[in-house]
Structure formats: C-alpha cells, structure tokens
Amino acid sequence: MEKHNFNAGPAILPRIAIENTAKAILDFNGLGMSILEISHRTKDFEAVLDEAVALFTELYNIPAGYKVLFLGGGASTQFAMVPFNLMEKKAAYLETGVWAKKAIKEAKLFGEVQVLGSSADKNFTYIPKGYTIPKDVDYFHITTNNTIYGTEIHTDYDCPVNLVADMSSDFLSRPVDVSKYALIYGGAQKNIGPAGVTVVIVREDILGKVTRILPTMLDYRTHIKEGSMFNTPPVLPIFTVKETLKWLKGIGGVKKIQEMNIAKAALLYNEIDRNKMFVGTAEKDSRSLMNICFVMNEQYAEKGDAFMEFAKGKGMVGLKGHRLVGGFRASTYNALPIESVQALVNCMQEFEKMN
Numbered sequence: 001m002e003k004h005n006f007n008a009g010p011a012i013l014p015r016i017a018i019e020n021t022a023k024a025i026l027d028f029n030g031l032g033m034s035i036l037e038i039s040h041r042t043k044d045f046e047a048v049l050d051e052a053v054a055l056f057t058e059l060y061n062i063p064a065g066y067k068v069l070f071l072g073g074g075a076s077t078q079f080a081m082v083p084f085n086l087m088e089k090k091a092a093y094l095e096t097g098v099w100a101k102k103a104i105k106e107a108k109l110f111g112e113v114q115v116l117g118s119s120a121d122k123n124f125t126y127i128p129k130g131y132t133i134p135k136d137v138d139y140f141h142i143t144t145n146n147t148i149y150g151t152e153i154h155t156d157y158d159c160p161v162n163l164v165a166d167m168s169s170d171f172l173s174r175p176v177d178v179s180k181y182a183l184i185y186g187g188a189q190k191n192i193g194p195a196g197v198t199v200v201i202v203r204e205d206i207l208g209k210v211t212r213i214l215p216t217m218l219d220y221r222t223h224i225k226e227g228s229m230f231n232t233p234p235v236l237p238i239f240t241v242k243e244t245l246k247w248l249k250g251i252g253g254v255k256k257i258q259e260m261n262i263a264k265a266a267l268l269y270n271e272i273d274r275n276k277m278f279v280g281t282a283e284k285d286s287r288s289l290m291n292i293c294f295v296m297n298e299q300y301a302e303k304g305d306a307f308m309e310f311a312k313g314k315g316m317v318g319l320k321g322h323r324l325v326g327g328f329r330a331s332t333y334n335a336l337p338i339e340s341v342q343a344l345v346n347c348m349q350e351f352e353k354m355n
Ligand SMILES: *Cc1c(COP(=O)(O)O)cnc(C)c1O
Pocket: 009, 073, 074, 075, 076, 077, 099, 143, 145, 146, 147, 166, 167, 168, 169, 187, 188, 190
C-alpha cells in the first residue's frame, strides 16, 4: 500500500534526493568508492559542500556579510552556542513552546533572560504579540515554527536588536528576508534533509563581541574560518541536504514551495473546520503551514483511537499528536505531495460518513 508520510521529524524527503543519496553510497562520482569511504578533504566532497552553501545562498537570497555553516550537534547545541557566542549580559526570548523553553533554559546558563511574551497560558496555541523589544538586550530569540503545537510566525519581524531565529521546522518553506536576522539556525531533519547536520546562517559582524573564553569547537568564528571543515563534517547528511536543495531549486525555489505549502495547509485546515468530528488546536492566525494539529471534537472524543486505526489502514503514517498536545499532527513539510493531504482529507470525510 502507498504510504502517506506525515512524520514530524525526521520526516519525508524528496524521492530524488533519497535515490541520489543511495547512488552516492554505492559509488560516488564514479570513483569506485562510496561517499562513506572517502576523505572529507577530497575535491569531490568539497564540491558537495560548496554546492550546498551556494544553493542555500541562492534559495534564500542571502546577502553579503553572512556565512552559511554546516555543523553537527543538532539545533539543541545551538540553544547553548547562541548565548555563548552572543550574550554578554542579557537576551530576550519569546516563549512559544517546548523548543523555545529549552533554548531559554540554556541561555539562562550564561546571563539574564527576559521572556517578552509567552503563550504558556493557553498551552502554546498562539504566537504572543503586543510586547516591546528592549534596546539593551544582546539579541531577541524566536522560534519561527513550533513543531509540537502547530503555530508559526509567518513574517520577518522588524527588530531593533539582533534577531535570532530557530527555523528548524520551517527552514526553506517560504521566502525569508535574511537581512532582518542576525543568526538563523535549524536542524536539517524536519524540512531540508536527514538528521545529523545543523545549518547556521550568521552575520559575521555580530561575532567576537563577548568577553568570555570560547572553546574552539563552540566558536562560530572557527567554523567560518575553516569553511565548516574545522573537524570532519557530517558528510552524508550534507550530501542529502544538497540534493534536497537541488530539488527545491528545480521545482521553482522558496516562492513556489510557499504557494504549494499554503495550498496543502488550506486543504487540510478547511476540512478540519468543515468536518464536525474534528477541531484544530492552534488559534487561526497562528496556524502553522508545516505542522497541522487537531483533535476530535468533544462529542466524538472516544472515537480518536478508531480514527487513528482507520487512517493507518489507508496508509497514513505519523499522525499521532505529540504527547503534550494529544490528538493528531499532520506534518506537511516541503516534500509532502498535496496528494497525501488529499488522501488524509478523504479519510476524514469517509470517517465522518461512517459515524
Ligand atoms: C526538532 C526541533 C529542535 C531540536 O532539534 P535537534 O536537531 O534534535 O536538536 C529544535 N527546534 C525546533 C523548532 C525543532 O522542531
């Protein structure tokens, strides 16, 4: 049976990126060796890394003065590396979910954290607004897409201080005005590749301002200087990211993928709002285009398990909501075809008729 992959992360990737990765594992560039068996300091791999950086730069239209880094350690390492490199005394954070809370916890190790807004009062179902960003903080940190709760910041904020964004789960899902950010980071495994590589886009002039001593590996300047090759980078994940970005460019880039993501999300949200059995959990103006969260309507609460079983029987995978939200979460990342969303909508309609 055909599978419809709604996994939240690691998640669906373009088929062509997986096929090309499989080929490179068997014989890379006709070298008679696997990409797994060669030095990262060969011309063949350096070309892969260069192309990945070039594609990122082109797709996001990244201005001069920024560097694109491919690092290990996941977005979770960035929770600490950001304050370590950028926070002298104080930083501001927006508390929009579990990942934001984890980032705040790490920042508190290095200085004072001001939480400017929080949606904890309503289980993170909305993006806080109406706060003022103080001018005396070293940076303001936001999580653009809240993977667990299905909320998203859809615009690029004007910010009087350095703006830092965790874009792990909406990386390259829409055009971004990179010039409005000082630093953007994200683990690849939600929207742009497999687990194992973290992408950091950093404006170089924000670095070197803190007085603390930075260990070599945890200093962004090391990785800028060495072109992400200070130590052995995650070779295979970088290759797959490069293939995924090639696919994205091929279908028309971030403007086109944004249109496709809007169409997919509209299809599913419209059904959630129409179907009497289901209800969306995020507030409408905060709804994510990447992670669509919904639960059974109250009077059908006991039908949740039955719907999950029914959907599984139709090939739906990864629909279980995060344990902190319950219900269902359909992750509709870049590589998910609209046909899969339509299959889920059909499922919901059939289930409604049966009940
Ligand atoms: C998954 C996720 C993370 C954690 O990423 P790791 O690479 O596993 O450390 C951080 N932030 C957001 C928004 C995420 O979705």
